[in-house]
Amino acid sequence: MKIAYLGPAGTFSEEAAHRCASDGDELIPFSTFPALVSAVETSVADIAVLPIENSLEGSVSTTLDLLIHETRLQIQREIVVPVHHCLVGVPGASITAIEHVHSHPQALGQCRRFLERVLPEAHEHASLSTALAVREAVEGGDPTRAGIGTARAAERFGGEILAQNIEDFSNNATRFVALAERDHEPTGRDKTSMAISVPQNVPGSLYNVLDELAADGIQMTKLESRPNKNVLGQYYFLVDIEGHRLDNQISAALERIRAKADHFHVWGSYPQFVDDNGSA
DSSP states (O other), X not given: OEEEEESSTTSHHHXXXXXXXXXXXEEEEESSHHHHHHHHHTTSOSEXXXXXXXXXXXXXXXXXXXXXXXXXXXXXXXXXXXXXXXEEESTTOOGGGOOEEEEOHHHHHHTHXXXXXXXXXXXXXXXXXXXXXHHHHHHTTOTTEEEEEOHHHHHHHTOEEEEEOOSSSTTOXXXXXXXXXXXXXXXXXXXXXXXXXXOTTOTTHHHHHHHHHHHTTXXXXXXXXXXXXXXXXXXXXXXXXESXXXXXXXXXXXXXXXHHOSEEEEEEEEEOOOXXXXXX
């Protein structure tokens, strides 16, 4: 199987891709989120691994917008990766000499407390990925520059870890989804994701849709909104529920929701992530 992920090597996306892979699978790095989707749509890859949510920074808007507006690929799996950031500089650098910090905007946001307390005068620079930030900082040879990324990236590019576990919260984690042409067959412990829009200027329209879940005792695990990008003030509602779209109870509720919604798109059903302790 060929697995596309957001490169370069040394990112958390690569780690998520490794967690999807079996022996003999090939991991292929791409530089943008749309390229990942196109890779699967054109059969260059079998699945694409994209970040969709971080426990500190919230949803990854680029992934959500791709699912809403640009692709019919389905979620086949979810993967949760613990996120531990390191400040990486050139060998021999001193943390007191750092004047510039590079990383992906999400990583900079996840390390806000460390940056404000330890490097309050440092200038922050956005990079396309954490691995690229580390690579540029190390290969540039400038002891006043550092990148925020993984310990794996520091090792891969020959950098020196100046500080580790610098994320604001130790339970920081990112949820990734694996997109494919088809979602997953039922396992008995599944999740279903969907996007819904409801009639405008109709009091209670969202309640009427979501009530179909409550009426059947279906657990909703997530609800958020995204602008529909056509009219200011109009939104898609993104919903995760427990259960598989092919389960009889879930299937019946989804059909009732479809009848009430203006727009209804199931993004797929897939096994709920379970950590090493057996917790969902």
